[in-house]
Amino acid sequence: DAGVIQSPRHEVTEMGQEVTLRCKPISGHDYLFWYRQTMMRGLELLIYFNNNVPIDDSGMPEDRFSAKMPNASFSTLKIQPSEPRDSAVYFCASGGGGGDETQYFGPGTRLLVL
C-alpha cells in the first residue's frame, strides 16, 4: 500500500481565496483524521470520520473550515475564505480502528496564506 496520500504537498494562496486539501486514506481503514500543526499550538485534531461519517468536529476552528468524506477512499478539507492565520501544515491520518487505534499519517500539506 502507498500509505496515506495527500495533495497538494505545498499550497501558497492569497487571503480570501478558497483552499481545498485532499486525502486518500489507506485502503481498508475506516477512520480518517484531519490535523493541523503549527509551532505555536502543536498538533491539533480538527475532525475525524468513521465509515465516512463525521464523528467529532469540535476541533474545527471556524465556519470557514469544512470537511467531507464522500466515500471510503477520499476526503477533503476546505477553507473558505482563507486567512493568513490558517498557515500551517495540515495532516491527514487513517486508522483501522481494530483495537490498537494506531494512526498512519500522510506527508502533510504545507499551506501558506499571504
Add this chain to the structure above:
Amino acid sequence: GEDVEQSLFLSVREGDSSVINCTYTDSSSTYLYWYKQEPGAGLQLLTYIFSNMDMKQDQRLTVLLNKKDKHLSLRIADTQTGDSAIYFCAENRDDKIIFGKGTRLHILP
C-alpha cells in the same frame, strides 16, 4: 489536566542513550504510542505499548510504562544523527489519539 505532557527539548551526544519522558492523563488508555517526526515529514509510528505491559524492546528502542504514575518513557540506545527528530508521546482516548507537544531531540557531535 487533560494534556499529555513531555519536555520540549533534549540534547544528547552521539553514541549516548536518549531518554524521553512523558506523562499521560487517562488511566483507562489501552495503548500508549511514540511517534517520530523528521523535518518536513509526517508523523511516523515508532512503537506502541499495550497498557498491561511494563516494557517493550525493539532493537535500539526500549519503552517503559509505569501505569501507577501514568509515566511513559522512550529510551534510544546508541543515539545516531539520524535519530534527530521530534518525538511525540500519545495515548488513545475513545476513538482518538491525544498527542503531546513533542520533544525535539538534538544530537551533539
